[in-house]
Amino acid sequence: MLEKLFRTDFKALSRILLPLHLVVVGIGVLATFAGFAGYSLEGLDELFGAAGDQIVTLLSGLAALFLALSMFLLFCACVTTFVVVVVRFYRNLFSDEGYLTLTLPVTAGQLVTAKVLAGLLWMVIDALVVLGCVATLSAGAEGFTGDMSLNSSLPAWLLGLSTNGLASLGEDSITVLVLMRWWAQTILQMLFALLVAYLSFALGAALARQHKVAAGVGLFIGIWWVYGMVVGAIDIFLVIMMAYVSTDLIMGAMSAASALIQLGAVCGCWALCVFLLKHRVNLT
Amino acid sequence: MDESLPVLECIGLTKSYGAAPALRDVCMQVPRGRIVGLLGPNGSGKTTLMKLISGLLQPTCGQIRICGLTPGPQSKAIVSYLPERTYLAPSMKVAAALDYFADFYADFDRAAALDMLTRLGVGTAQPMSALSKGTKEKVQLVLVMARRASLYLLDEPIGGVDPAARDYILDTIISNYHRDASVIISTHLVADVEHVLDDFVFLRGGIVERCAPVSFAAEAGYASLDDLFRKEFRC
Numbered sequence: 001m002l003e004k005l006f007r008t009d010f011k012a013l014s015r016i017l018l019p020l021h022l023v024v025v026g027i028g029v030l031a032t033f034a035g036f037a038g039y040s041l042e043g044l045d046e047l048f049g050a051a052g053d054q055i056v057t058l059l060s061g062l063a064a065l066f067l068a069l070s071m072f073l074l075f076c077a078c079v080t081t082f083v084v085v086v087v088r089f090y091r092n093l094f095s096d097e098g099y100l101t102l103t104l105p106v107t108a109g110q111l112v113t114a115k116v117l118a119g120l121l122w123m124v125i126d127a128l129v130v131l132g133c134v135a136t137l138s139a140g141a142e143g144f145t146g147d148m149s150l151n152s153s154l155p156a157w158l159l160g161l162s163t164n165g166l167a168s169l170g171e172d173s174i175t176v177l178v179l180m181r182w183w184a185q186t187i188l189q190m191l192f193a194l195l196v197a198y199l200s201f202a203l204g205a206a207l208a209r210q211h212k213v214a215a216g217v218g219l220f221i222g223i224w225w226v227y228g229m230v231v232g233a234i235d236i237f238l239v240i241m242m243a244y245v246s247t248d249l250i251m252g253a254m255s256a257a258s259a260l261i262q263l264g265a266v267c268g269c270w271a272l273c274v275f276l277l278k279h280r281v282n283l284t
Numbered sequence: 285m286d287e288s289l290p291v292l293e294c295i296g297l298t299k300s301y302g303a304a305p306a307l308r309d310v311c312m313q314v315p316r317g318r319i320v321g322l323l324g325p326n327g328s329g330k331t332t333l334m335k336l337i338s339g340l341l342q343p344t345c346g347q348i349r350i351c352g353l354t355p356g357p358q359s360k361a362i363v364s365y366l367p368e369r370t371y372l373a374p375s376m377k378v379a380a381a382l383d384y385f386a387d388f389y390a391d392f393d394r395a396a397a398l399d400m401l402t403r404l405g406v407g408t409a410q411p412m413s414a415l416s417k418g419t420k421e422k423v424q425l426v427l428v429m430a431r432r433a434s435l436y437l438l439d440e441p442i443g444g445v446d447p448a449a450r451d452y453i454l455d456t457i458i459s460n461y462h463r464d465a466s467v468i469i470s471t472h473l474v475a476d477v478e479h480v481l482d483d484f485v486f487l488r489g490g491i492v493e494r495c496a497p498v499s500f501a502a503e504a505g506y507a508s509l510d511d512l513f514r515k516e517f518r519c
């Protein structure tokens with residue numbers, strides 16, 4: 001049944017997110033081309049006659065603007081993906097659709113798990129698409145950036161991919177380890193964000209009499225803030241400890257503490273979501 | 285499954301929302317092969333009882349047994365529930381709804397559903413958003429009645445539809461339910477449903493006031509069940 005639920009959820013999400021990401025890829029390709037073409041126009045001003053200089057400057061400016069706009073669109077795609085996944089969770093369980101979903105012959109645990117897996121898979125796909133686009137865009141923008149290095153703003157492995165190609169991964173085992181660690185942390189972070197959102201909206205639906213969605217949004221911000229405070233407090237404690245132990249040890253402890261807190265929070269949020277679905281939901 | 289067990293048994297069933305009780309100490313049994321009218325004015329607890337039986341709500345106290353099972357995944361597999369609301373997503377096509385039911389319910393008879401939809405003139409390629417409110421309700425009824433369930437829970441199936449549609453809905457219920465199954469129809473439109481009912485349950489303020497065969501109305505000297513309902517629930 002879990003497989004059927006997952007398939008249903010993934011298909012429903014794909015109906016919206018697949019076209020969105022195809023558009024994102026299309027924009028990424030166009031923007032990369034615009035980046036290369038816009039830069040390559042330099043020195044071709046004779047081709048455009050008397051006003052060639054101005055035309056080239058205008059076209060190059062437009063290409064640079066398109067590149068910047070594409071970066072913004074990529075950010076929007078990430079936000080939209082998360083919102084679509086959470087909206088699907090809320091609508092499918094707490095709106096009228098819940099009358100169908102919650103009377104299926106499945107357990108509450110299976111319902112939540114299927115939604116977590118389908119949402120997470122789409123968030124991973126989104127991350128791959130966006131990072132792929134960022135890699136090609138950064139290559140396309142190279143001409144414009146000149147001395148301004150992008151190395152400081154992009155992950156090292158991503159720059160490795162964009163400049164040396166996929167082959168560099170096989171040659172350097174440290175890069176592979178960094179890549180795996182980065183993905184593990186990213187997926188845990190995604191899982192945490194997803195489950196906090198699911199829990200917030202489940203709590204909003206179960207506890208609020210009116211404005212359940214607004215309550216869900218408020219709870220999401222609140223829980224995220226509390227989490228930030230807890231992690232911040234632990235980090236401050238560990239920084240104070242730096243006077244007594246080595247910095248490497250502290251940095252490792254910070255990273256481990258954050259991962260452990262997130263892992264615990266993920267399990268707690270999942271269990272609470274299941275409890276709320278089973279015992280506290282009253283569809284109106 | 286033990287065939288001697290009643291399809292539905294409620295024992296001391298109570299449901300409260302905060303301090304306000306919606307159902308109080310409900311005790312009732314529905315044997316196999318009966319069509320039962322769950323009758324009462326608005327706010328009498330009909331929908332709450334339906335939700336409890338379908339597993340959408342948890343009782344505050346008391347017990348529910350569906351063919352001997354407490355509400356859960358196993359009982360949901362043998363209960364076919366039609367809520368008051370339109371629960372199919374607007375973007376969902378009729379064919380996708382058929383696939384969905386076939387996927388999750390082992391007792392779903394796709395051929396029977398297609399046959400009913402054809403007679404209704406509803407194409408399977410249409411999305412739910414393209415259908416009128418009445419047709420959406422009929423499609424949901426078709427999906428629910430195309431299951432070979434042990435218990436059908438129909439919450440206000442004829443509320444808000446025209447008299448011609450009411451006939452279609454009641455005909456669909458009568459001609460499609462499995463004879464070993466039981467049907468519970470909740471409504472306050474007593475006159476429209478009384479000719480299809482075997483038994484009735486009167487609910488008032490969350491309390492079962494009367495639970496009897498429909499013939500009781502005539503035996504007690506009332507012109508019809510509707511007449512009895514109007515006299516008992518006169519404001």
